[in-house]
Amino acid sequence: MAPATAVNHRRPQGGDWPPSIDPANHGSVCVHGHNREIQREERQAPRLDGRP
Template identity: 65%
Template sequence: MPSRPPSHRSAGWRPPEQARRERNGAHDVQRRRDAPWRAWYGLRAWALAREAQLARAPLCERHGARGEIVPATVVNHRRPHRGEWALFIDPANHESVCKPCHDREIQREERASSIGGSRSRSGV
C-alpha cells in the first residue's frame, strides 16, 4: 500500500486544534485580567439569583414581546453591570431570555452601545 509523501512543516507549526486551544487560552487570560467580575458567575449567589429569575419568568422575554413562546435558559442583565455588584445581583436588572436572543440580539445591542457609548455617558 502506498504511503503519503512526507510534508514540510515550519519550526513553529502546531496542529490546528492545539493552536486554537492556545489562542483561546490566551484570550481567556486577557478577559479575566480586563474583567475580573466574570468570576462572579461562578458564585453561589449568582446561581441562586439565576434560578430565582428563571422560576419567576421561565419564558424568553424577547420572544414574548413578539408574541412567541420560547423557554428561557439565560438570565441577562438589562443594564450591563460592568463590575458593579448591586447591578449584578439586583433582580430588577435581570431578564429571562433564550440563548439565541442572548448570543445574537443582546450581544449586538451591547456592542452597538459600547461604540462611543462610554463617551456619551460621561458627557465628553
C-alpha cells in the same frame, strides 16, 4: 417561542459588579436571543468602568 434559558441584564452592566448581581436588573430570555441580539447591542454600548 423558546424557553427562557439565559439571564439578561435589563440595564447594561458594562463591567460594573453591582448591576450584574442585582435581581431587579435580571430578565429571562432564550439563549439564542441573548447570544445573538442582546449581546450585539451590549457590545455597542459604552462601558461603565471606563475600559474599551
